[in-house]
Amino acid sequence: MEETPEKKIVQLGHGGGGIMQGELIRFITENIPIKQISNGIGVDAYDDGATIPLENYDSEIVVTADGHTVDPLIFPGGDLGKLSVCGTVNDIIMMGAKPLALTSIVLIEEGQTFEFVGKIMDSFNKTAGEAGIAILAGDTKVMPRGTLKEMVISTSGIGIKPKNLIIRDSNCQPGAKIILTGSIGDHGAALIARREGIDLQTELKSDVAMLLPLYNIIKDQEGILAMKDPTRGGLASALNEWAEKSKVSIWIKEEQIIIKKEVKAICDILGLDPLEIANEGKAIICVEATFADHLLEKIQTTSIGHDARIIAEVKEEKSGLVVVQTPLGGKRIVEKPMGELIPRIC
Amino acid sequence: MEETPEKKIVQLGHGGGGIMQGELIRFITENIPIKQISNGIGVDAYDDGATIPLENYDSEIVVTADGHTVDPLIFPGGDLGKLSVCGTVNDIIMMGAKPLALTSIVLIEEGQTFEFVGKIMDSFNKTAGEAGIAILAGDTKVMPRGTLKEMVISTSGIGIKPKNLIIRDSNCQPGAKIILTGSIGDHGAALIARREGIDLQTELKSDVAMLLPLYNIIKDQEGILAMKDPTRGGLASALNEWAEKSKVSIWIKEEQIIIKKEVKAICDILGLDPLEIANEGKAIICVEATFADHLLEKIQTTSIGHDARIIAEVKEEKSGLVVVQTPLGGKRIVEKPMGELIPRIC
Numbered sequence: 001m002e003e004t005p006e007k008k009i010v011q012l013g014h015g016g017g018g019i020m021q022g023e024l025i026r027f028i029t030e031n032i033p034i035k036q037i038s039n040g041i042g043v044d045a046y047d048d049g050a051t052i053p054l055e056n057y058d059s060e061i062v063v064t065a066d067g068h069t070v071d072p073l074i075f076p077g078g079d080l081g082k083l084s085v086c087g088t089v090n091d092i093i094m095m096g097a098k099p100l101a102l103t104s105i106v107l108i109e110e111g112q113t114f115e116f117v118g119k120i121m122d123s124f125n126k127t128a129g130e131a132g133i134a135i136l137a138g139d140t141k142v143m144p145r146g147t148l149k150e151m152v153i154s155t156s157g158i159g160i161k162p163k164n165l166i167i168r169d170s171n172c173q174p175g176a177k178i179i180l181t182g183s184i185g186d187h188g189a190a191l192i193a194r195r196e197g198i199d200l201q202t203e204l205k206s207d208v209a210m211l212l213p214l215y216n217i218i219k220d221q222e223g224i225l226a227m228k229d230p231t232r233g234g235l236a237s238a239l240n241e242w243a244e245k246s247k248v249s250i251w252i253k254e255e256q257i258i259i260k261k262e263v264k265a266i267c268d269i270l271g272l273d274p275l276e277i278a279n280e281g282k283a284i285i286c287v288e289a290t291f292a293d294h295l296l297e298k299i300q301t302t303s304i305g306h307d308a309r310i311i312a313e314v315k316e317e318k319s320g321l322v323v324v325q326t327p328l329g330g331k332r333i334v335e336k337p338m339g340e341l342i343p344r345i346c
Numbered sequence: 347m348e349e350t351p352e353k354k355i356v357q358l359g360h361g362g363g364g365i366m367q368g369e370l371i372r373f374i375t376e377n378i379p380i381k382q383i384s385n386g387i388g389v390d391a392y393d394d395g396a397t398i399p400l401e402n403y404d405s406e407i408v409v410t411a412d413g414h415t416v417d418p419l420i421f422p423g424g425d426l427g428k429l430s431v432c433g434t435v436n437d438i439i440m441m442g443a444k445p446l447a448l449t450s451i452v453l454i455e456e457g458q459t460f461e462f463v464g465k466i467m468d469s470f471n472k473t474a475g476e477a478g479i480a481i482l483a484g485d486t487k488v489m490p491r492g493t494l495k496e497m498v499i500s501t502s503g504i505g506i507k508p509k510n511l512i513i514r515d516s517n518c519q520p521g522a523k524i525i526l527t528g529s530i531g532d533h534g535a536a537l538i539a540r541r542e543g544i545d546l547q548t549e550l551k552s553d554v555a556m557l558l559p560l561y562n563i564i565k566d567q568e569g570i571l572a573m574k575d576p577t578r579g580g581l582a583s584a585l586n587e588w589a590e591k592s593k594v595s596i597w598i599k600e601e602q603i604i605i606k607k608e609v610k611a612i613c614d615i616l617g618l619d620p621l622e623i624a625n626e627g628k629a630i631i632c633v634e635a636t637f638a639d640h641l642l643e644k645i646q647t648t649s650i651g652h653d654a655r656i657i658a659e660v661k662e663e664k665s666g667l668v669v670v671q672t673p674l675g676g677k678r679i680v681e682k683p684m685g686e687l688i689p690r691i692c
Contacts, residue, residue: 008459009457010457011456013488027460031467031471033474035480037446037482050482052504054400054403059400061407065484105413105500110358113355128379133380135381136381136396140361141415142357142358143495146492147690148495154453156483343489
């Protein structure tokens with residue numbers, strides 16, 4: 001039975017970072033009357049952020065927005081506070097911008113203790129402070145019991161970048177290399193394991209981290225074409241977006257993708273694909289081939305990039321496709337995920 | 347029985363715009379490590395927004411943040427979409443800035459229809475479009491049934507203003523006049539009436555409106571010292587904040603305050619003070635006495651200011667006090683509200 005458009009229902013999958021998420025986001029954004037300012041990056045670029053070019057000034061403002069609805073609020077490796085700051089700041093960095101400030105809107109369910117709220121906010125503040133980022137504006141609302149579960153934080157990020165620096169999803173070019181800064185699926189798998197009560201021998205932690213060390217490298221690096229943090233929908237979603245928007249194909253070398261054995265185990269048990277699992281402290285960087293090895297070495301010296309690898313190459317042929325190549329010469333197409341059915345993962 | 351600090355519980359009153367709200371906001375913000383950028387207005391000014399001064403540029407960025415948790419989502423005179431845009435844009439204008447863009451984070455409960463979500467977002471888009479404001483970045487999360495009631499929108503606003511224009515809560519000066527742009531309490535009273543099922547002969551509507559016509563006047567007006575939109579906590583809260591931060595007293599002429607008979611009726615029935623009821627389309631403007639009459643006339647010509655009046659005068663004596671003077675010479679102190687017990691009003 002087909003649903004009529006009027007009766008179409010919002011499902012959890014519409015928040016999962018895949019095709020269904022794309023459908024909801026298009027629905028929410030398609031009728032926005034003013035989608036960009038001057039020749040800046042607008043909301044309809046569906047990039048990690050947008051830009052506001054300033055008149056008679058050689059820099060432009062970068063803005064990003066994120067709702068953080070993770071459950072449980074405290075999870076192995078992090079909590080809602082740390083996740084909120086990292087998620088938003090990483091989006092600013094993925095646009096090539098220097099993060100300056102955040103706004104934070106904190107919704108709290110009536111009945112939470114000040115102690116618990118304080119614990120989350122201490123983590124929020126500590127993460128922002130360590131990175132030198134100001135919290136400039138905010139709002140706090142209390143919602144009656146039963147109308148919100150515990151606590152949600154919504155953040156917007158503000159950064160600044162030179163106008164002439166173009167780092168965006170649609171900028172990947174044939175011949176370029178793609179660097180991934182570390183193992184995949186840690187965040188999503190750690191949350192799922194905790195929620196499903198899967199007992200791992202060793203504790204798997206979320207990779208939630210701020211990618212500021214990456215910003216400090218790329219700000220002086222030539223040849224950066226695009227950057228993205230593969231959160232909801234994982235690497236599969238992020239690479240498919242690049243292939244689509246840049247009208248290129250992306251060829252992954254399977255043996256360069258690092259998947260921790262705990263992540264693999266969880267995915268095997270639950271029938272999930274690690275390529276589709278959310279990360280919160282990883283980045284992919286598309287860089288002109290000439291600069292790839294040098295950039296990789298620099299990233300490997302940072303705290304967030306020990307395990308960085310060149311994982312893929314960009315090609316012109318078969319535009320729009322993302323392909324995994326196995327060491328023995330096999331090939332398999334990586335589809336954009338449909339919509340992961342794991343709610344409140346970020 | 348006194349509560350120990352650890353066991354202190356977040357109550358609905360902590361979201362009500364009064365003393366309790368102040369307590370929660372201080373708790374949330376006091377440990378923010380970086381509260382301002384250069385000599386800009388920081389989060390600890392608790393003003394309607396903050397500023398980011400830009401190096402070698404004569405303008406500065408203004409940022410604001412608002413969570414919109416109104417219930418019901420569609421109410422007499424407006425809805426969540428319109429309220430979200432107006433609330434945030436008005437805060438930018440209250441800083442004397444030109445509104446440029448919004449970010450919006452939309453949280454939706456699983457099971458809502460696309461039709462209903464679309465209705466709210468159409469209103470959001472229409473309001474922003476009419477005012478020439480771009481929606482630049484956003485996020486959409488779907489929350490499982492029972493973990494959120496219906497829908498919440500969090501917005502951040504970005505505007506721009508000349509660095510040398512100082513309009514802020516702490517800037518009220520003795521001798522200055524205070525203009526109020528219209529009747530008070532319409533928004534809060536309309537929502538309460540609807541929720542409590544109070545049957546008024548005429549339908550009372552929320553005053554939710556964008557104050558852009560006011561911006562168009564004040565941007566070229568000398569002598570503006572402070573502006574504020576008296577939302578949660580109403581006029582009582584807004585004027586007390588001014589008196590406190592500017593270290594002045596404020597003397598209201600009771601007969602200049604317009605309260606619609608429906609608002610008065612609802613307040614009488616429920617034992618509420620109209621001065622403490624939320625407005626969503628009104629502003630108070632503190633202006634040097636010389637310019638007050640001229641400014642008032644200009645405001646009265648706009649769609650949002652037909653009923654504007656000079657309602658009060660700023661004095662040096664009795665710093666911190668807000669006083670209502672009756673026509674017969676009586677006086678009564680207007681306290682900061684404790685914390686209105688009406689949740690999800692904005």
